[in-house]
Amino acid sequence: MPTVDHYLVLSGLLFCIGAFGLLTRRNAIGVLMSIELMFNSANINFISFSKFLTPQALTGQAFAVFVITIAAAEAAVGLAIVVLMYRNFDVVDVDYIDFMRW
Amino acid sequence: MIEHSYIIALLPLVSYVLIVFFFSKRDKVASGIAITAVLISFVLSVFALFETLADKGPHIIRFEWIVIPGFSLPLSIYFDPLTSVMLLVVTIVSSCVHIYSLGYMHGDPRFPRFFSFLSLFTFSMLGLVLSGSFVGTYIFWELVGLTSYLLIGFWFEKSSASNAGKKAFITTKTGDLGFLLGLLVMYFFAHTLDYQTFYSLVENNQISAGVLTAIGILLFMGAVGKSAQFPLHVWLPDAMEGPTPVSALIHAATMVAAGVYLTARIMSIIVVSHTAAMTIAYIGAFTAFMAASIALVQNDIKRVLAYSTISQLGYMMLALGVGGYVSGTFHLMTHAFFKALLFLGAGSVIHAVHTNDINEMGGLQKKMPITAITFYIASLSISGIFPLSGFWSKDEIFGAVMREGHYFLLIVAVLVAGMTSFYMFRLCFLTFTGKPRDQHKYDHSHESPKNMTYPLMVLAFLSIFAGWVGIPWLHKGYSSFVFFEHPHHESPVIWLMIISTIVALSGIYLAYLMYYKRSIDPVKVGERFKPIYTFLLNKWYFDELYMGTVIKFVYWFMEVLYRFDVGIIDWFVNFVGRFGLFNSRLWQTFDVYIIDGAVNGAGYLTRWISGGLRKIQTGQVQNYAFVIFLGVVLLILFRVM
């Protein structure tokens, strides 16, 4: 049977992959997908802790529900921004949007 | 009335304020207000006199003026018989002059201003008389001097008038310096400036005689300036440049009497300090003689009267100096009336013939009978002819001088009396009798309007009868009303009266011979005594003397001070300025290169550093995210390690 450490290492790897995507992808939609990966890694953590540390309370699972909700909201707003960005600039590259620089 | 006697003084002030602020363009309203105010003051003064007759006082009313912890400067009213007599004299003469001015100043472009000044003067003079402390006296004293200056220079377009104003102001100011010093000495030694407190201190011998002498002489210096005594008499003849009513009111009847009044107020010092008393008496006698001698030969009608005034004031000082409180103040009162009358009469003549020179007059009594008759009355009065008021007062003075045993002074006084009657009747004969010497002016002359002649008649009446209150046979007369410490009822000295009458009559007779009958030719007399004549005509060369000494010294001193200023002060100031300039140049260099350099350098440095640092702000969100992750890594690193 896999232990809690297995799950945590898996979630860590998934988080790092997502973070790498977040830091490197130019496409805004790609960035958003990377963020979804990171959300998932967090959820894996919640659920594995729920299973292994507090099996009766279901606290982790309840919070995973909230995380999923927030992720959905984030995806909706993020994609709306992407659409707006595309409409205004005809690109969806995040490094193009650097008007806040010096 | 006495408790509210300040109203008497305040009414003319109200009039002054009203005229200055509201009616400065309205001739009739302005004169109406001024005359009404002074008449009401006169009526109130009469009431006050009756109250004083019932209760001699002194009544003292105090007001707090300046109160500082440890020091207070109260003003007060000191109301005794002398005050009430002075109030009456001032208001009567002032009323007459006000009314007279209606005619005399008619058509003057600054008519309302003239009346406002008259009101201000009346206020100041009444305040001076009422004041019960030397502080108040000093304040009103200066106010009186100011008004005098304003009125002498009333026709300031004439340079002689404005110069005369300045001369009067500066000369009297010299005396006032003594007054002020006297007050300071008084406060230093007696710690009071209040009349009554001071008197009681003197009575109880709490002030040493030396200090009293100093105070007395210093205060008398003020009186010398104001009452035109030798050596500060030079301003009064020049003050005749002012309008004639002003001369009558200020420079004959009232203001110049202020010095006499002040001297009377320090009678308690004179009684104690023999030195002060003799100083006053001898200065008075000398002034009387000197002024009378000058008056003998003057040709300007007003100047003759001016010197006559100086001479009469000298009489009063003489009387006060020998301790004749009653006679001095009595003569002050009678003199006020007949001298005012003389001046107003002279004004009437000048108004008619438009000249001051008696050589251009003559025979005017046919043309202006009222003026002539009243002028004769006044001349008889001042000459001391029985039974006019001047006789009684002059006789009182002779009596006082004789009783104190100053026979030399008595001889001088009698001699001056003879000179007085001579120059007065010389004036009368030359003006009103004989053939007109300037036919053109004679033809155009005319009697003055009623508002000028009525005051003359009132004053003529007073010139005859005012002295009767002091007839020595009268048991409840002047001397039992106005007196110092105790009423003395002196028995009349018949032989002195006879001598003085003879001397006066002989003076008149001499004048009659020389200027009416022409049996003695005045020109020949003048040529025979040429040096004396010239000396007198030039007024003893006092003006030249002062010009040559005091003024020259002042100019020399000014020159020295000027050179000192230019040579040393200016040099030093310029040096300091140059040094400051050099120094500031130095500092400017320092500022530009070091301070500014530092400031600008800091600016440049900041810009240079931030120019590099701002590149961090790439605007790339992923760069920022990278930094966040770097931070996270570092945080965990710190936590784990």
Next chain:
Amino acid sequence: MGLAVFYILAAVILVSALFVVTLRNIFHSALMLIVCFFGVAGLYASLNADFLAAVQVLIYVGAVTILIIFAVMVTHQLSGKKIRQYNDQPVPAGLIIISLFLLFVVSLSKTGFEVVKSISSSPTVEGIGKALMTSYVLPFEVVSIVLLVALIGAIVIARKD
């Protein structure tokens, strides 16, 4: 047996996740994301979280991914060799990520978890429902508001005006 299932699922998740972040074609990335999400759902199921596994499939696979695919379609960002898919910082990002992972492992190795004997109690729907309606009713309501706000916000942002 359980360990084998775990490794298989882990391999699916990690490989598909790597594809998500590395594929040049964004559309392909989205497809790989679906695979990844399915893997995670399987993992949930193996962890006794049957309700969450269902929710994962419904919301992530059914809604979010579809939304992303829509967005990809709408923006029709063409993939291809010409378009650079990465910015200038893959190397430093890679380094920092690796160090981050190493630190995870280090800190994990230093942390001891008190593992409780698990009682298998599926289905978990009733438990989660009760928890949401009792202990977590306030966060539940707040998160509803957040969803509403996000909904309105998305509409406002993306609307043509």
